[in-house]
Amino acid sequence: MTTTQQERPLAVLVGVQLPGVDDVEHAADLAELGRLVHTLGFDVIATVSQRRSALAAAAVLGEGKLKELAELTGGSGVVPSGAPERKNKARARRAAESGEGDDGELGEDEVDDADEDGGGAAPDAGGREARRATVVAVDHDISPSQARNLERATGAQVLDRAGVIIEIFHRHARSREAKLEVEIARLNYVAPRLRETGGGGDRQRGGIGGKGAGESALELDRRKIRDRIAELKQELSGVQREQSTRRALRQGQRRVALVGYTNAGKSSLMRALTGSEVLVADKLFATLDTTVRALHPEVRPRILVSDTVGFIKKLPHDLVASFRSTLDEALEASLLLYVADASDPTFRDQLGVTRSVLSEIGASEVPSRLLLNKVDRLSEEEREALRLEFPEATLLSAKIPGDVAALREAIIGFFEQSMVEAELLLPYAKQSLIGEIYENARVLSEEYDDAGGRLAVRAHPAALDRLRSLLAR
Structure with a gap:
């Protein structure tokens, strides 16, 4: 018995190269959008790009490029116009004045007409019906009216960059x-x-006794x-x-937060450092939930490592605001490890995005170290160039045990610098606190006399103050 693999739906990428954006940056943005769309479950079949001083007010692209796009989706390439458009423009103005957003111009029924004008899928060279793209992904934030005009011109679903990212977050x-x-x-x-449905003018009966226009x-x-x-x-x-x-x-405990661009390898490092079975996947935003695990093999006092949500260029503001509590894990860490994919030519820009978001939540003052990950994909010449450019960075690969072990020792060394030695008196009446002491300090020696236990410890000053407070109660 044979099984057929289900075909993934197809998508087309749309990008406008605006003034001040060079060819390399524009290509990188579109490549990243392609990875986002692929993560969402679509195969990208084409990219439509255009240089413009600004996005076209009606449908992002100019007329010629709009028709080129429509050929890939089976649409008409034309935004329908007429009396219904004027009617809905008035509605859009009213919505804008009320602060509720743009309703667009045309009703749903015109979308069907646009699809019919575009015709069906054309046959390919083998006489079979060629598959059309069903989604258009735009590498910009676009208005609701621009999205709907693109839908009418292409007959396909339209998602802007923010919409794609939010949908990925929703699924993951x-x-x-x-x-x-x-x-x-x-x-x-x-x-x-x-938007209004076909009979969108209908209103619910409102007011006491059914009087009034209602909603x-x-x-x-x-x-x-x-x-x-x-x-x-x-x-x-x-x-x-x-x-x-x-x-x-966990206050007072030693905490390390892995931060960085999405798919930089944070989860792989988390697994290597802690031995935990966290999700590792070669796709964007595989991790959305903060995971906290102890450094493995464990040290005393414990060091906790957290894997945080990844960042991305043009991250929707609503998502930054919504995930503020998740990002607080970085704000409250003792050490931030900035993880960057050194094999990605755009990792410098990605580092800038990470630092910008962390600065927005006030985490820029937290001590940090830069980790250039995935160096196993680079030549020795490329690694040497990175060492010269980033002398303070640690070059490593999460797949190489020796690199992970060296990073572990570097983390322990960071915390050792701030630890001090002291003696704690543990009365026999408070022997129940022995576990608390071992949890928050390294016990160097123990001696017992008539007063109780005298413990020589090494700990962080804040942890020592907390332990002394518990012993003095």
């Missing part, structure tokens, strides 16, 4: 906190993009979204209080 979120954060960002993204279906949907966001935020605040309690319990 696992913990309750991450799911709530993503859903809030997703609803904030969807709300201004709602339109669109207004009702938006109100439901606002109410849902309020519910989610309330639920999220409860989850975040629990997380804050857990972080408070």
